[in-house]
Amino acid sequence: MSFEPRIVGFLCNWCSYTGADLAGTARMKYAPNVMTVRVMCSGRVDPAFVLDSFRAGADGVLVCGCHFGDCHYVEGNHKCMRRIAITKRILKGMGIPPERLRLEWVSASEGARFQEVVDSFTEQIRAMGPMRLKEWAFVPEQVEAATAAHGE
Amino acid sequence: MTTIKMKIDGRQVELEKELFVLDGARALGIHIPTLCHYPYMAPYAACRICVVEARDGKGWSKIVTACNYPVWDGLEIHTSTPQAMNTRRVNLEMLMSRCAPIPLLQRLAEEFGIDKPRWGTGKDTCILCGLCVRVCDEVVGAHALAFGDRGIYRSVATAFWETSDDCILCGACASVCPTGHIKMEEIHGRSIVHSEISLGSNSAISLSFRQAVPNVPFIDPQKCIHFNTGECKVCSKVCPKECIHYDDQDQFEEYEVGAVVMATGFDSFDPTPMKQYGYGKYPNVITAEEFEVMNNASGPTGGKILLQNGEEPRAIAILHCIGSRDQNYHKYCSRVCCMYAFKFSHLVKEKTSAEVYQLYIDVRSFGKGYEEFYLRILDENVNVIRGKAAEVVLSGFRRGEEGHLLVMCEDTLIGKFREIPVDMVILCTALEARKDAKEMARKLNISVGADGWFIEAHPKLAPVSTTTEGVFLAGVCQGPKDIPDTVAQGGAAASQVLELLCQGEIMMDAAYAVIDEALCSGCKMCNDMCPYTAIAFDDAKKVSAVNSALCKGCGTCVAACPAGAIMARHFTDEQIYAQIEGMLS
Numbered sequence: 001m002s003f004e005p006r007i008v009g010f011l012c013n014w015c016s017y018t019g020a021d022l023a024g025t026a027r028m029k030y031a032p033n034v035m036t037v038r039v040m041c042s043g044r045v046d047p048a049f050v051l052d053s054f055r056a057g058a059d060g061v062l063v064c065g066c067h068f069g070d071c072h073y074v075e076g077n078h079k080c081m082r083r084i085a086i087t088k089r090i091l092k093g094m095g096i097p098p099e100r101l102r103l104e105w106v107s108a109s110e111g112a113r114f115q116e117v118v119d120s121f122t123e124q125i126r127a128m129g130p131m132r133l134k135e136w137a138f139v140p141e142q143v144e145a146a147t148a149a150h151g152e
Numbered sequence: 153m154t155t156i157k158m159k160i161d162g163r164q165v166e167l168e169k170e171l172f173v174l175d176g177a178r179a180l181g182i183h184i185p186t187l188c189h190y191p192y193m194a195p196y197a198a199c200r201i202c203v204v205e206a207r208d209g210k211g212w213s214k215i216v217t218a219c220n221y222p223v224w225d226g227l228e229i230h231t232s233t234p235q236a237m238n239t240r241r242v243n244l245e246m247l248m249s250r251c252a253p254i255p256l257l258q259r260l261a262e263e264f265g266i267d268k269p270r271w272g273t274g275k276d277t278c279i280l281c282g283l284c285v286r287v288c289d290e291v292v293g294a295h296a297l298a299f300g301d302r303g304i305y306r307s308v309a310t311a312f313w314e315t316s317d318d319c320i321l322c323g324a325c326a327s328v329c330p331t332g333h334i335k336m337e338e339i340h341g342r343s344i345v346h347s348e349i350s351l352g353s354n355s356a357i358s359l360s361f362r363q364a365v366p367n368v369p370f371i372d373p374q375k376c377i378h379f380n381t382g383e384c385k386v387c388s389k390v391c392p393k394e395c396i397h398y399d400d401q402d403q404f405e406e407y408e409v410g411a412v413v414m415a416t417g418f419d420s421f422d423p424t425p426m427k428q429y430g431y432g433k434y435p436n437v438i439t440a441e442e443f444e445v446m447n448n449a450s451g452p453t454g455g456k457i458l459l460q461n462g463e464e465p466r467a468i469a470i471l472h473c474i475g476s477r478d479q480n481y482h483k484y485c486s487r488v489c490c491m492y493a494f495k496f497s498h499l500v501k502e503k504t505s506a507e508v509y510q511l512y513i514d515v516r517s518f519g520k521g522y523e524e525f526y527l528r529i530l531d532e533n534v535n536v537i538r539g540k541a542a543e544v545v546l547s548g549f550r551r552g553e554e555g556h557l558l559v560m561c562e563d564t565l566i567g568k569f570r571e572i573p574v575d576m577v578i579l580c581t582a583l584e585a586r587k588d589a590k591e592m593a594r595k596l597n598i599s600v601g602a603d604g605w606f607i608e609a610h611p612k613l614a615p616v617s618t619t620t621e622g623v624f625l626a627g628v629c630q631g632p633k634d635i636p637d638t639v640a641q642g643g644a645a646a647s648q649v650l651e652l653l654c655q656g657e658i659m660m661d662a663a664y665a666v667i668d669e670a671l672c673s674g675c676k677m678c679n680d681m682c683p684y685t686a687i688a689f690d691d692a693k694k695v696s697a698v699n700s701a702l703c704k705g706c707g708t709c710v711a712a713c714p715a716g717a718i719m720a721r722h723f724t725d726e727q728i729y730a731q732i733e734g735m736l737s
Contacts, residue, residue: 006735006736008732008735008736014599014619015599018599018607018619025611035735035736037728037731037732037735039707039723039728040663040705040706040707040720040723041706041707041708043681043706043707043708043711044706044707044708044710044711044720044723045711046710046711046725047711048725049728049729049732052729052732053732053736056732056733056736056737057736057737058732058736069594070594070599072597072619072620072704072706073683073684073704073706073708074597074683075683076683076706076708079681079708079711079712083711107599108599108601108607108619109599109600109601109602109607110602
């Protein structure tokens, strides 16, 4: 049986969630692997949510927000972008490839773009294979090895 | 101001001392013919048609030119003595010996009873009145024109008879020329605006359109002579109410409002890039909007449907879907074109005897009574052809019928290629989102779709609201729609605004952030996070507090709080963790 990645998607209410809704109402087909959590703003996405998703067994995490300048809350997406950058460093330190976390901007009218983002991210995670977090004990040497494997 | 008393044709008149005889005559309503007089320029006495006889009442008399003879106390003017009339006739005959065929002179000759001028008739069209030279000097201030040469060779000329660099292309000389000797021509790439050709020129001061609100004229500084040379100011001299202010500037005014209705409408698609239809190239290819202007009873043609040369068209083609339902431009249907195109053919049939061809892809007569109107049009002998026009060409290239247009199309119902000869082509251009729609959307924090139309909060359940509270949509800015739909949406938007305003209080969303005072460490990290300044630090308690009226519930502060003291209602950490757990278990 082929590997079906499980991806958690955090979508902001105003742009990306509406965009995903549009993709749905327009009957666009996209990979069913992304399971969405609606948040009011991408700025609501706590790095802890991302870490918790991986702990709970997610193979990837997708965070979508509004394009710059389009944020319903003025600049929540800027804050999200900074937090995601830090979260990626934390992931790297924990031995999780930071590519498993992706941040994308999808506006309310970009149903087609949402489809494309979901499909490409699913393909990417499929290619990377399943997360094997549970098999890893947090041994410092293993973390270092994993970090080295993914480049500094 | 000193005044004098004088008589003209026996009638007493009191005038300012600086004036001339002609001003007195005009004040009394006595007609003195003249060819070279213009109210806002110094008198010049070039045509010498305005000659009158001046007397002092004591026996002295003299033939003088009325336009530049200064008035004085006791002066008696006689405008139609045999001497004066004879002098006028001689002067007119001399003018005719230079340029007889001018209608202006012909009319005067009839008035004076001249059948055959004694010194023959010339074929020139310039009477050397000097209006053009003087208007360029005194009014425009460009100084591009002057008289050149002498005697019988005298003529109006630019410096060294070369194209003048001083000329600002204002056209003032052509507009004052009484004989039509000076014409505006397209030379050296001066582009004439297409609508100017077909619908008459726009002057520098005009109403933007007859129904404009506010209905006052405005000055186009690009075209206005005053803004180019600093001179002219004729409009301010004419205006009795002194309404013309050249130093007026655009002003920004600020209003505090409780709700906003976006009713910004649409832009009309510019068909110039669609070279195949020849818009901008052939003057009789016009857009639907231009046809509407022409068809308007208060428009430039007084509601007559005319070709560029002033003739009535014999055949008109109306091309649907120009720029809409087109993969290269707009994929959407503009919705209104089918019906207004049918209205056009109805109007054309009513006003002219022209043959009408409608070239459509599909007829979309979707509204109440629309299909019936379409059927009625079919009964009015309109040629309704299914097939989008491929090209519009000059038929002169094909059949020697110079100046007529050929519409090439495929009639898909009979499966034949057709060439339809017409005089006028009307392009039913697409409705387009306003060019600054994106910018406006950003200002009001609402969304625009891929086509540029504003997105409503919900296509079925909230068709006039937007994602920003208090901002509503009405009309085409939300998507193409016809007048009944626009009015309905406008009404809905207005009622939503009233609902907001009448309540006097605002229903708050229950989703807002709350700070647990027991957990808050008072680090103030959240204070800077909030885009609405809804979080304030309580100095007495040394904790931060959320003002729930200002909070919009975005949750940015919740994610930032290092102590986990903030809770976003309806989106609590527990709820989200539970969702993650639930999805992945």
